[in-house]
Amino acid sequence: TDLVIFLNFVLNVISMADSKVTVEDIEGELFKIERIREILVRRESELRYMMDDVQLCKEITRLKQELQKLVTTPDNDKSTEDGEKEEELLKRINKLVETRDFLVDDVEFERLREREEDKEMAAFLESKFPSSLAKKGALRDQRVASQSQQTSSPFLTKAGLTLLKDCCGFTCSVM
Secondary structure (H helix, E strand, C coil), X not given: CHHHHXXXXXXXXXXXXXXXXXXXXXXXXXXXXXXXXXXXXXXXXXXXXXXXXXXXXXXXXXHHHHHHHHHCCCHHHCCHHHHHXXXXXXXXHHHHHHHHHHHHHHHHHHHHHHHHHHHHXXXXXXXXXXXXXXXXXXXXXXXXXXXXXXXXXXXXXXHHHHHHHHHHCCCCCCX
16 A cells, blocks of 8 residues: 555656656556566465475475385384384375375466466456557566466476475476
């Protein structure tokens, strides 16, 4: 809300200083600023998903290492507590993998929702400001932002794939 108040103030100053600025120009600029805000909010959400994913992978890796130590112990040397601990570790790992699967599903759902929002916003802007936005390239900017959102895949780096492979035991195509 403070940002909106500040932007309104700035826009009032601009409109007073430049009599060539129209209400349509100001509305167009407000839509651009709102779009930038939406992109930042989306990026923040994406980073939160990434952080959650990294934490899950670290925990899965830790549990797998602990399980590996128990599994390498010969059966003759294992106590009933060791067997119970193995079972518990397997259950915990399974639960974390399920949690991670839900996270992946959420990310995909968010991407699809954002694509729809982008299409709707582009159509709205084109209908509301067909000439002034086209001149200024706002619709092009909208499409570029939408495309960058669709093609962003932060976990497809070599390091990310290695982390995911180490974490889950297979290569995922997450996020």
